[in-house]
Amino acid sequence: MAVQTGQGDPGRTLALLWGKVATPKRGPRHAIGSDEVIAAAVGIADADGLEAVTMRAVGNELGRTAMSLYTYVLSRDVMVDLMYDSVHAEVGEVKSGASWQKAITRWCVQLRELYLRHPWLLDVSSARPVLGPREQEVLESLLRILATASLPLKDRPAATSALFSVVRGAARQAVEARSAVTEADAEWWAARGQALAEAAPDFAERFPESTAIAAQQRKGGGQPWIRAADQAFTGAVGLLVDGIGQRVAVKG
């Protein structure tokens, strides 16, 4: 009579995340595990984006029906949560031997590389609380760096939040810049540029500062958007590292 599904919702998901699923006593053995499910889903997301990760597509990838996935993941949303945590295992530990400035930079670079490898991560809301152990480990390693830098405890949440946001934002910009290089997209961009010139002929007068930046970025030749995105990332991290340095100096 007891509600056996109940609000098992948070519990079951967290158990999956933290590897605490009790293998059932009866019934047929699982032909696959939830690991295979999320690996297949990650593969699809890497190839075709998060929106291509439908239950039917993932099931098909595994030679199974869409509905069979519900024995593993409970809903598409938690499947995405599991995917999200899963790939965070790829972020390596940052050795704190180097200067804390370099360690922070290295952490940012590694996280950005993760986002570039798995752009669909940026489509998963970052507002959720940290759910899984892999993501938590990434956060913890940053906090360790900040601790060894002897940044005051009260400044660490702000620094963490800022670094996360900046890496995410820069990664977004970089992903967009890279996709704009594709031939089809380049064509679209050209059409867009012309359309913008027609729709807003007074753009340069209305937005002189923006125009100056754009002109400056076009000067380098090559692939301006990609270079601009990379420089924005490096520069933004540098700004934050300097800002953090002042808090450290004040305290120490």
Next chain:
Amino acid sequence: MAVQTGQGDPGRTLALLWGKVATPKRGPRHAIGSDEVIAAAVGIADADGLEAVTMRAVGNELGRTAMSLYTYVLSRDVMVDLMYDSVHAEVGEVKSGASWQKAITRWCVQLRELYLRHPWLLDVSSARPVLGPREQEVLESLLRILATASLPLKDRPAATSALFSVVRGAARQAVEARSAVTEADAEWWAARGQALAEAAPDFAERFPESTAIAAQQRKGGGQPWIRAADQAFTGAVGLLVDGIGQRVAVKG
């Protein structure tokens, strides 16, 4: 015979954004304009989130069918783009009379308030290029501040990107914190906390730094998440302002 729809896609959308739509010569007059459409859509998004903004819902709001909207907006995606730009008109101009530090802070606060008023903005990918005049104006006003601060031109993209990202990230955190106060959500969080304790009983040993932060944030009483989010925002902006200050000082 000529393709009359063609790839009018970028053109038409930009024309709508920049207010360059030629009123048609023939046929019945529009009972409404695209302004009303996006206003209705914004209303729905404010009340129930972006996912509630379906063509059928917006049409219904206007006493019209879903399909009739396609005479105004071409697709749901561009409708969202129009919504996005539209609300950016609410961000006021920041007077550059005060110190540039205060001006930057003021700009961040205003943008964050916009995000708190319209949380669905955070569900719109920020990777897109700037499309509309209102969003462009917000960007331009930040660039003006950076210019009066005499930050070197080459540092401005990074500073802009960092400030945008930080405001967005902090706003996400703040929105999440505010929604966690709702009674239903608080209940879910409690259940989640207990489930986490069961799933990861060794949490404190595995993640000592994270645990220390959490303990520190719980100390203040009241609504720790909201306060933590607000402090993270203020602190993150402060870090960036300090970082920018160093570039200005080096140059000046």
Next chain:
DNA sequence: CGGTAACAGTTTACGGCGTAAGGAGTAAAT
């Protein structure tokens, strides 16, 4: 050993989505 409970995986179906296609009515141009 047989019966039954717990489980995996299937088929079918539902309501919702964005939007393509085509038709009815309306207002300006010819």
Next chain:
DNA sequence: ATTTACTCCTTACGCCGTAAACTGTTACCG
């Protein structure tokens, strides 16, 4: 008066996530 360009409607299609009910498999229990 006719044509043309337009708005708005109805209908329909192919997707989506997932509820419900069913079939078949495995392990425990008497």
